[in-house]
Amino acid sequence: MTAAAWRIGRAVAADTVREALRGRLPWLLAALLLAGAGLSGFIGALALTDTRATQAALLAALLRCAGAATVAVFTVASVVRERHDKQAEMLLALPAGRAAWLLGRLAGFALLAGLVALPAALLALGHAAPAQAGLWALGVLCELWIVAAFALFCALGLGHAAPALCVTLGFYLLARVAGILQALAHDATSLARAAADGIAFLLPRLDTFARAEWLLYDTGGAADAAAMLGQTAIYLALLAAASLVDLQRREF
Template identity: 50%
Template sequence: MAMLAPALTIARYTVLEALRSRLLWLFVLAACAGAGLAGFLQQLALTESGAVQAALLAAVLRLASVFLLAAFIVTSMAREAADKGLELLLALPMPRWAYLLGKLLGYAALAAVPAVLFGALMSAFAAPAASALWAASLLGELWIVAAFSLLCAASLQQALPALAATGGFYVLARTVGSLQLLAHGPQAGPSWPRQTMAGAVDVLALLLPRLDDFTRTEWLLYATGSWHAAAHIAAQTAIYVTLLASCALCDFYRRNI
């Protein structure tokens, strides 16, 4: 336990930094804005207005939580690097892995806030069990995004490139299933370019997490979620968070700070 004390201290101050940055209020504001937008668009729907409202609200909350968490992680670490706070921390008798672990634990705790808040909000539009599964899946999705944001912020050390890389990773991870369907679908043209493209997309699908299987809206609308889906999501989350954290740690030890 004594070995984890520095990491837990860093995690605590990471959460305190988020509180001072009003991140929690931004999550609440996103929930209110999403509910207002969904309520407005519900009035425009001719049929199944309740399903339209739930689907739109779920999509808005998912994207808002990912963007706010990734933006906070990248800007926080960029500001810390610019203020020479990282050098000050590493001058203390503390291993580098404790710093990265503390940051990751702090960001994981912050990710639980929108997952619980937005899951509770969605329970007003869907069954409690479906909302709980949706919230748990959102938490896993946010943990993967947090680990990748940490990797980009630690490696690139600039806010804009790190945010762009995180956004590209998230978009690819959410659309790789659709890209596979398009690559393997019936298309006109020479076979070898199509096969090359399909092979490249298949390799990309093997490397990326299947975030299109996470936080699915039909779980809320039709209660199609299951424990099998939850176990699949938990396994992906554990594998990719561990892999991304290991990559960040290797890069962190490689650099001279």
């Protein structure tokens, strides 16, 4: 990329983050942090046995789902709004090309995902050793990066917020339960097993990201981090390439 492309990409990324900070994202993150802390105390008061495990497991599930929904909604809304306001057409007409705009958008959404993952990391520190909490937070961050890249791809391809958001959330839920589908299809027909194996092969195995047992039993390690980072790199590259191909073929 040329120097002009780098400047435009950085400007697009910075504008994406400013858009989030000017909106209600900081208030939403603060509310998420307070809600998580309050829910943790409430669960601790209700649980009769194994309070720490119950708190950690429920908080892990809540924070992952809330973070994914937040990133998906903001990404889709931001891209669709920019498209309807004709701002994207002006940026895409610049000499740097469409790749600079796309990579800048991806970088901005990646920074947004880091902000969204911050409350999860802070709350995880209260329920696990720092190394395990850090590994779990890394898993949440990788998961949110994939969600952001897929939401960008859907928003560019579909052009409307509702279908793009539905497809993104469906992708996330299906990727989360891919391992369960494989287990359920183990004793089913060969066609069902093939379908479950195909889904697990094509989608990222988000059920292996940020596992609750890392917080409970300190079972996470370097191999888990490498697997998460490897999957994230592969799917980010594929989704960025697919988005760029779709963007290049469009007439603005």
